Amino acid sequence: MISDRKKQIFVTDLDGTLLDDNYRWDPAIPSLKRIRELGFPLVLNSSKTLPEIQAIAAALPTDAPLIAENGGLIAIPEGSPLVAACDSGDTVAGYRILFPGISREKILQVAHDLRDSRGYAFEGFADWPIETIIAHTGLSHGQALHSRQRLATEPIHWNDSEEKLAGFSAALAPHHIRLLRGGRFIHLMGLCDKADGLRTVADLYRTVFPNSPWSTIALGDGANDLEMLNAADAAAVIPNTHGGALLKPAVRRVFTASLPGPAGWHEAITHFLTT
Numbered sequence: 001m002i003s004d005r006k007k008q009i010f011v012t013d014l015d016g017t018l019l020d021d022n023y024r025w026d027p028a029i030p031s032l033k034r035i036r037e038l039g040f041p042l043v044l045n046s047s048k049t050l051p052e053i054q055a056i057a058a059a060l061p062t063d064a065p066l067i068a069e070n071g072g073l074i075a076i077p078e079g080s081p082l083v084a085a086c087d088s089g090d091t092v093a094g095y096r097i098l099f100p101g102i103s104r105e106k107i108l109q110v111a112h113d114l115r116d117s118r119g120y121a122f123e124g125f126a127d128w129p130i131e132t133i134i135a136h137t138g139l140s141h142g143q144a145l146h147s148r149q150r151l152a153t154e155p156i157h158w159n160d161s162e163e164k165l166a167g168f169s170a171a172l173a174p175h176h177i178r179l180l181r182g183g184r185f186i187h188l189m190g191l192c193d194k195a196d197g198l199r200t201v202a203d204l205y206r207t208v209f210p211n212s213p214w215s216t217i218a219l220g221d222g223a224n225d226l227e228m229l230n231a232a233d234a235a236a237v238i239p240n241t242h243g244g245a246l247l248k249p250a251v252r253r254v255f256t257a258s259l260p261g262p263a264g265w266h267e268a269i270t271h272f273l274t275t
């Protein structure tokens with residue numbers, strides 16, 4: 001039985017967790033409905049950009065805050081009572097935007113100044129026309145337009161030595177900018193991750209609704225989800241279909257699903273809503 005007073009914030013990764021390889025979530029539909037009926041927030045937390053996550057949030061649907069670009073930004077719908085606790089005035093596409101780290105605008109300013117003054121050789125999304133982004137990513141035109149609308153991270157190609165890259169990294173550090181190596185790109189981003197996103201959103205709920213006993217449940221499948229799972233009160237591990245090892249979060253309440261993707265997500269939500 002669920003106590004009336006218990007309030008759970010579900011924070012979930014998308015790819016490989018709520019979504020399967022074809023970006024579908026059908027097996028999770030009964031759980032999604034149940035979470036909505038109970039009035040619990042469902043927070044999407046992904047490396048995707050805001051427009052990419054926004055499209056999924058609208059289809060699910062969820063009207064809770066969204067966490068985009070690996071914790072680089074938090075987007076709170078303008079109509080949400082949580083906006084009262086936001087100290088930021090930045091508004092993008094109907095969302096109030098918080099930056100736990102640093103905005104892309106500032107990252108570009110610092111990185112381009114360093115490129116101009118010290119001759120570092122790199123190019124990134126900010127330098128490329130849409131055709132070049134399509135060629136480098138393999139995305140469709142529409143997807144590339146969404147992927148280009150970044151607010152907290154800048155993917156780059158480094159066209160110089162590893163030694164020079166180390167120098168660039170050292171020059172960025174005092175500005176609180178780090179390099180994160182991904183599959184296709186090196187990402188310039190602030191000193192934040194998906195766990196900061198979870199903590200910021202949970203703090204907003206606790207500030208605006210101080211009389212409710214909020215607890216957080218995080219769901220993830222990949223290495224970049226581990227800190228988010230560790231930052232939650234309870235964690236659901238979804239098996240990774242691409243051969244990644246099962247995550248071992250260091251929290252007291254852990255549920256490990258037997259199935260990957262949305263079927264495992266449904267198992268995990270069923271578990272947490274009935275225990």
Ligand SMILES: [Mg+2]
Nearest residue numbers: 013015016222
């Ligand atoms: Mg994932």
